[in-house]
Amino acid sequence: MRFTTEHDAIAYIFSTRDRMVKIPHGLDENVRDPSITRRMLMRANLNLEGREYVTITGSKGKGSTAALCAKLLQHLGHTVGLLTSPHLITWYERIRVNGRSIPQEDFLRILSDLSPVIDLEASRLEPQQYISPQGILLLIALRYFDEQGVNAAVLEVGRGGRYDDVTMVPNRLALFTPIIIEHAQYLGDTLERIAWHKSGIIDTGSYAYSVPQSREVLDVLQREADVKSAEFYWLSRIDMPEYLGETENGQRMKLGRYGECELSLLGRYQLENAALAVQGVGNMHARLKGIPHGSQEYVDAIRAGLADVRWPGRMHKLQDNPLVIVDGAVNTLSAKSFLDSAEGRLTHPVVTVLGVPQDRDYQAVYELYAQKSDAMVITSSTINPRILFPDEETALTTAxxxxxxxxxxxxxxxxLEAAYAKAGKEGTVLLGVAQPLVGEAMILWDVDMTQI
Structure with a gap:
């Protein structure tokens, strides 16, 4: 075996990028080349046509929607592959079958087997090209899905869509979570341009579903669907579940033919994700053998899947006394959703721990959290050197x-120590922190990330 440690494997996956003197930066259409991944997929002889694929993009909620789709498909009797990003603790979280992350030995073995294909492509790179790490992870995932007999796969896009590596896999179904202005340096500085990037996941002759969006976004998605001769459906507000109340670790809702259901995810925004996942899975399951769509057994399977889904680190209750809830809510939309969803659970004093990267609108995020907080503690992380945070003076002056x-x-x-001192046993500690800090919280609370 070529790779025997995770360190060596990850160093290899990033090797062509890390050896560059200057990594290209700019709009995705100018600096990203997914055709490299397409050539590797072809040479690796992977199963691109023999299973159903759903590809998911958006600005927030796409990971939760992917987890929901995967769990619903699993309860409908399918063997389900899931590819998501980023991870919280280990790289193996990104690749799962029926909710269980790929074992390290399989990850290392498959990467070793695929390395001749990767090495050949690396030898042909131009000076300003590199092999996308996400493209290599996609290869590993698809090979593992082949080995595990996966018949339905859920693929989460990274940040955009049109130039993302996962779009090299043909899908019959594309799902769109809320799209807002984000990653402007990579996707463009207008909502229409960002929606254009996202719309690139729609394949010819396929189906696409979207949650409610602004008119500008819906127009872009519809145009792309028309060009691709795809059927595009958007959920309206009346298609959204009716919120019925909280449970200890989730919420109750009423959803059409499924009646009153339990959703084992906190966050009011998860209702929208659940509605999208149920619609998408219904479309996908119709092309797969199994439980008749119109049967009570189908309804029961969907209800069971909604109650069984697990997606750690996303509005995740970590403990009581004091109540501690963590979420990667570091932009204005996600911060507002987090605070609105937590409203009914808050007990004072409310202390917010914030770790917002400097490339986000941290000033606006601070302001939102301050409106609901009795005290605030700002922190940062050096776990991922590519994610930078405001320095102490800037953070404090702004807040x-x-x-x-x-x-x-x-x-x-x-x-956390400072927050506990303020909150006491009766208060609430909210963690609105970037992904590396969410991962650190999972480690501190010993959250099992192996099975979801």
Whole structure:
């Protein structure tokens, strides 16, 4: 075997990128080349046509929607592959079959088997080209799906769509979660341009579903569907589930023919994701053998899947006394959704721990959290050197415009200690932090990420 450790494997996956003197930056259409991944897929002789694929993109909620789709398909009797990004603790979380992450030994073995294909492509790169790490992970996932007999696969896009590696896999179904202005340096600085990038996941002659979107976004998605002769459906507000109340670790809702259901995810925004997943899975299951779509057995399977889904780190309750909830809500839309969803659970004093990267609108995010907080603790992370945070002086000066009781701590454990001192046993600690800090929280609370 060529690779025997995770360190060596990940170093290899990033090797062509890391050896570049200057990594190309700019709009995806100018710097990303998914055709490299397409050639590797062809040479690796992977199963691109023999199973059903759904590809999911959006600006928020796409990971949750992917997890929901996978769990629903599993309850309908399918063997389900899932590819998501980013991971919270280990790279193996990104590749799953029936919710279980790929074992390390299989990850290393498959990468070793695929390395001749990767090496050949690496030898042909131009000076300003590199092999996408996500493209290599896609190859590993598809080979593992082949070995495990996967008949339905759920693929989450990275940030865009049209130039993302997963679009090299043909799908019969595309799903769109809410699309907002994000990653402007890569996708463009208008909503229409960002929607154009996202719409690139629609395949010729396929189906596409979207949650409610702005008119500008819907127009772009519809145009792309028309060009691709695809059928496009958008859910309206009346298609959304009716919220019925909270449960200890989730919420109750009423959803059409499925009646009153339990959804084992916190976050009011998850209702929208659940509605999209149910619609998409219904479309996908219709092309697969199994439980008749119109049967009570089908209804029961969907209800069971909604109650069984697990997606750690997304509005995740970590403990009681004090109540601690974590979410990667570091842009204005996700922060507002997090705060609105947590409203009924909050007990004062409310102390917010924030770790917002400097390339986000951290000023606006601070302001939103300050409106619901009695105190605030700002922190950062060095786990991922590519993600930078405001320095202490900048963070404190910015936050003090909105809240007087604010502190800065260098690490998450130190920030939590300060938050506990303020919240006591009866208060609430909200963690609105970037992905590396969410992962660190999973480690601190020993959350099992192996099975979802």
């Amino acid at each position: 003090q415009a909105y809240i007087s009781d604010v502190q800065y701590r260098d690490t998450l454990p130190e920030a």
